[in-house]
Amino acid sequence: MKATMCNAKAVLLTLAIALVCTPLPRAASVPDPVSTAVHEAFAPLLQTYDVPGIAVAVIEDGTPAFFNFGIASKESGTPVSQDTLFEIGSLSKTFTATLAASAETTGTISLTEQPGRYMPALRGTSLDAARLLDLAAYTAGGLPLQFPETVRTDADMTAYFQQWRPAAPPGHLREYSNPSIGLLGHVTALAAGRPFVDLVEDDLLPRLGLRHTYIDVPEAAMGSYAWGYDKADNPVRVNPGVFDAQAYGVKSTAADMIRFIDVNLRPGQVDPPLNSAVRATHVGRYQVGPMVQGLGWEQYGYPVALDSLLQGNSADMAMKPHPATPVTAAQAPGLFNKTGSTDGFGAYAAFVPQERIGIVMLANRNFPIAARVTAAKSVLDALAASH
Structure with missing residues (x-):
């Protein structure tokens, strides 16, 4: 419009x-x-x-x-x-982090585990050396601020992470990254067996008392x-x-x-x-x-x-x-x-x-x-x- x-x-x-x-x-x-x-x-x-x-x-x-x-x-x-x-932009990341922390309190995920535990397509990849905590803190090893323009679908996203190579070992370098925090939210949803949007809008936001957030x-x-x-x-x-x-x-x-x-x-x-x-x-x-x-x-x-x-x-x-x-x-x-x-x-x-x-x-x-x-x-x- x-x-x-x-x-x-x-x-x-x-x-x-x-x-x-x-x-x-x-x-x-x-x-x-x-x-x-x-x-x-x-x-x-x-x-x-x-x-x-x-x-x-x-x-x-x-x-x-x-x-x-x-x-x-x-x-x-x-x-x-x-x-x-x-639109609150990257303030959204605080909701993703809260959702992941909530999932850890219920045993749905563990922030000390690797993403491949919840997303089998990443098992054995370079990214699977990092922990979910590293995804949350942007310390997986140099994930970029944005995906390349060629990443347009979930299949593209998976392929990108499979070929990604770190610039440093996990926990040594902080590089602010949408793909990093995005993958944290994605694997949290996979572990819960529900879409990310549903977890946020139907569960997290009502529990926080937020009635006009979407x-x-x-x-x-x-x-x-x-x-x-x-x-x-x-x-x-x-x-x-x-x-x-x-x-x-x-x-x-x-x-x-x-x-x-x-x-x-x-x-x-x-x-x-x-x-x-x-x-x-x-x-x-x-x-x-x-x-x-x-x-x-x-x-x-x-x-x-x-x-x-x-x-x-x-x-x-x-x-x-x-x-x-x-x-x-x-x-x-x-x-x-x-x-x-x-x-x-x-x-x-x-x-x-x-x-x-x-x-x-x-x-x-x-x-x-x-x-x-x-x-x-x-x-x-x-x-x-x-x-």
């Missing part, structure tokens, strides 16, 4: 709406310094990066607040709300699905691909995502097996520069300097291999974060368990990650200072 061209009157209306922030009623309970910090950090981004709309949610001690900027669609001019569906957006929810905008300002939505669901395919709302952050801050509110799984995603696995790679989440000691967050979320960290050192001792939980992007959307989430605070930002433009991290960090600092 293609968006129609807006007339001049609609464009002016769009611009006017985009420059207005509308906090929801619950935001009134947020301390003034926090509300001010949200407005000062995020409102300028609409104009600076030509972002049509941004939804921000913060949480402190279990109480959420919502701040909405701009519009979900340039064609309709519909304002962003906490119930607007955004991989496949149902027709009844399409009216809430924002349009993303690419570099040429064309309206776009995510393209299908091998392992899209596992790596970057989740669509969610600010209300649901801050609920997910709250579960990560207070895992005791979900059922005991899921509680254990959420806690397992917080365990640091590999030290990589300033960041510790866990299952889905990336973490830092707290308090953390902005420079460290920017380095850990940099293009260099995402696009290049880096030495990885196994974490052998338990660490105090610090700041956890994850970015996400598709062609037309940008997202960021972060939380600090010891401060009981968190933030989610969802946007329908893939604008620079450094700007997202910088804005969110300033709001987290305001939340921490408000205690």
Whole structure:
């Protein structure tokens, strides 16, 4: 489906709406310094990066607040709300990791096993020297960021993994990779004997209390699905691909995502097996520069300097291999974060368990990650200072 061209009157209306922030009623309970910090950090981004709309949610001690900027669609001019569906890109990986951790609590999989145990076509291959944990932490030995364009089907995917050769032994090199986390989700589904999408949408999301989060957006929810905008300002939505669901395919709302952050801050509110799984995603696995790679989440000691967050979320960290050192001792939980992007959307989430605070930002433009991290960090600092 293609968006129609807006007339001049609609464009002016769009611009006017985009420059207005509308906090929801619950935001009134947020301390003034926090509300001010949200407005000062995020409102300028609409104009600076030509972002049509941004939804921000913060949480402190279990109480959420919502701040909405701009519009979900340039064609309709519909304002962003906490119930607007955004593509969350690679933040989807935190759901895949949580699903895998949950499957381990039930004995369905073991993260210390090789993928060939659950996917016989990989037995005896170079990839089968790695563990599922290495797939989760991107340390299988140098799997690439994306599949080659020739990988278009599950058969292509299997053939690719069968011929793949590592650049390093498992556990020595961290190279951020959609195929890596995608294979983790795939073998988890094979072990469970159910499609990955069904495991997430029919089991995991309801247990987390997320009622408006999807991989496949149902027709009844399409009216809430924002349009993303690419570099040429064309309206776009995510393209299908091998392992899209596992790596970057989740669509969610600010209300649901801050609920997910709250579960990560207070895992005791979900059922005991899921509680254990959420806690397992917080365990640091590999030290990589300033960041510790866990299952889905990336973490830092707290308090953390902005420079460290920017380095850990940099293009260099995402696009290049880096030495990885196994974490052998338990660490105090610090700041956890994850970015996400598709062609037309940008997202960021972060939380600090010891401060009981968190933030989610969802946007329908893939604008620079450094700007997202910088804005969110300033709001987290305001939340921490408000205690």
